[in-house]
Structures are given as structure tokens and as C-alpha cells.
Amino acid sequence: MMLETVAAVPGMVGGMLLHLRSLRRFEQSGGWIRALLEEAENERMHLMTFMEVAKPRWYERALVLAVQGVFFNAYFVAYLLSPKLAHRMVGYLEEEAIHSYTEYLKDIEDGKIENVPAPAIAIDYWRLPADATLKDVVIAVRADEAHHRDVNHFASDIHYQGLELKEAPAPLDYH
Secondary structure (H helix, E strand, O other), X not given: OHHHHHHHHHHHHHHHHHHHHHHHHOOOOOOHHHHHHHHHHHHHHHHHHHHHHHOOOHHHHHHHHHHHHXXXXXXXXXXXXXHHHHHXXXXXHHHHHHHHHHHHHHHHHOOOOOOOEOOXXXXXHOOOOOOOEHHHHHHHHHHHHHHHHHXXXXXXXXXXXXXXXXXXXXXXXXX
């Protein structure tokens, strides 16, 4: 759950900075604003889902506020200095998330974590069957993380080639 509290920050920061650049320069973004903000929203839904499962206490929520405040500012500065590095870093963080969710899935399959019914928010968001379980949610979230990894490595590769994101179409409409 704690990883998901900051996972929405990169998409929001990248989308926001591209949005402001687009307004200043009177130019299109190639769909990247929408793609990054969609990523941020998707990560927010991961957090909302796992909050339903984990039921965090007040001090855990306070920790979320502190962690987000620090990470937002650090990532904001990193993105201003090097969008290429910022996207690459997120790609690697998403790869770690995939590994974490794979371990979570193994723990569910091994009975170490109870395979409870999926929260209604997850069923609605991922259009899961009414009898979906936590295992189904983890599989959907892990697939999202793989998509985010690929999008961020792709964005970094665009910058690596000396191009701006607007010069390559963004991968849109994942959800």
C-alpha cells in the first residue's frame, strides 16, 4: 500500500509539467498529457483499492501525507532537470512493483494471504466479475504496472533519442 501512495506522483508531475509547457508554447503534446494523467489516475485507483483491503489506521494515513510531500517535490525537481532520467527511474520502479505484486500473488496462492472478495471499487474499475477475488485484483494491478513500466521506458527512450515526447504518439486508452 505504501508504494501505491507515491506511485501516482510521477504521472501527475509529468502530465502537469507537459500541460504547462503546452500552454506556454501553444502546442500539442502528442497525447502525452492525457497518457501521464491517466497513469496517475490508474495508480490512484490502485491505492483506493488497497486501502479498502488493508484499512489503514490514522498514523498510516499521516505517513502517506509526509511521504507524498517529500516524493512529489523530489520528483518535480528531477523531472525539471531530466525528464529522460525521471521516466527511466519510474520504469525501473514499476518493474519492482511487478516483482512485488508477483510475490503478493504467490502469497495468496500459497494461502499466506487470504484470497478475500475483491472490493467493489476494484470490480467497477477493472470491470471484474462480481465474484472476483483479491487474486484477480492483484493480477489486474500487476498488468497495469507492466503497462506503466513500458510507457515510462518508451518516454525515456524518446528523450534519449534527442526528441520531445510530442514527436512520438503516446500510448492512449489503456483502460
